[in-house]
Amino acid sequence: MFRLQGSKVLAVDMAGDAVRAKNGSMVAYDGQMAFKKMSGGGEGIRGMVTRRITGEQMTLMEVRGQGTCYFADRASEINLVSLGGDKLYVESSNLLCADGSLRTGTSFTGLRGGASGHGLFTTTVEGSGQAAIMSDGPATVLRVAPGYPLCVDPGAYVAHQGNLQQNFQSGVTFRTLMGEGGGEAFQIRFEGDGLVYVQPSERNTVGGEV
């Protein structure tokens, strides 16, 4: 059972079950806990190799026990995500914790990853349960439905879930090259049905300066 203690600490109540969390993110616990490092995020040999090849490496640990365990990482804001059989796409560096029953994997993101400086692959979390993602400042959750697509700055994008198509939109014109560009030359456009998490802060991206 995930709950937030303040906005920057995640408390997980456990009764003999397990969660997967970012390695070293435990700040406190009470009760009996066992921490086990999971090579390759618990995805087996194949997952491990995939992660090594795609550069989407994450070191996770499995926490199992009775009691309450507290997680936090560099005072980032934590956002809870509940999954009901759908898929969450998140950068491995932004994933803090996931239920033990959720499956993690990697997927190809296409151009979006390249523009936001994350690499071309992202982490997926799939199944039913809860997960916690981190953002710089509390994330805003925006719904995308067939009637209204959403455009997001690659630097502010954190995660998305549901059945969404993303395509990369570029407004680069000759004015951009002249230094008179609109400042928002690259955007990711989401269409379909799902949720997008954006943070109130922009990472430095390749497209950030044009």
Next chain:
Amino acid sequence: MSTPVVHDPTTLPSDDNVNPYTFCVELKGGQWFLQKGKMIAYYGRIDFNGIGHGRLDRLLRTSFHSPLHASDWVVAEGSGKMLLADRAFDVNSFDLDEGNLTIRSGNLLAYQPSLALKQSIVPGFVTLIGTGKFVAASNGPVVFMEPPIRVDPQALVGWADCPSPCHHYDHGYMTGVMGGVRTLTGLGGVSGEEHQFEFVGAGTVLLQSTESLLPEAATGAPPQQPGVPGGHGSGHSSGHGGGHGGGQGQHGSTPRLPGQLGDLQRRFGL
């Protein structure tokens, strides 16, 4: 607590905060001035055009009077809802009614074209004049103070209606050789608070609750002209005439002729 609020175009507020760090602007065919890179997401059809865009000339004539900041600003145009945020800093909107407000240029995120943006004579600040709404960021919530007041230069966000912002130096800063050496070298007994900005008269002073600033963009240096404060870039605070005849204080390779038009680098803010 555990279930986050999900926003869609109908539930997003119109020209109001979504949370303390995110502001939502609703565009209905209108225009907003926007500092580059502060838009994080939008619904609808919105175009972003640089200040140099020819179609915007008439708008710029009334609402934008700072060639030095031109490369930092864009005009958002269209219809839809747009979210603004800046480095997870607190974001707030303020309304001006036939008023004026001066703000650190890096802290201003967006403003309505019914306001006019002008460069302040205090370097690094811009002044908004007119009626309308603008959005500003501050590191920590903004505190409003009444003059007379002395404030730390780094905590100052801006001020409204104050006629006389000036520098104030502590007495010990200026007296004696040792005082000078101390403050220049930082050795021995420096509190770091020897210099303040002083405001007197009627008005409001806006402060942020931290001393860390938004990184200043390299643009925003005032033009090098006689009588313009801080017009010499760094270092040369001249003032005493010095070796340069005429008191113009040019130290570049080519002196600027009076009446010379702004050159290309300045136009692009380089």
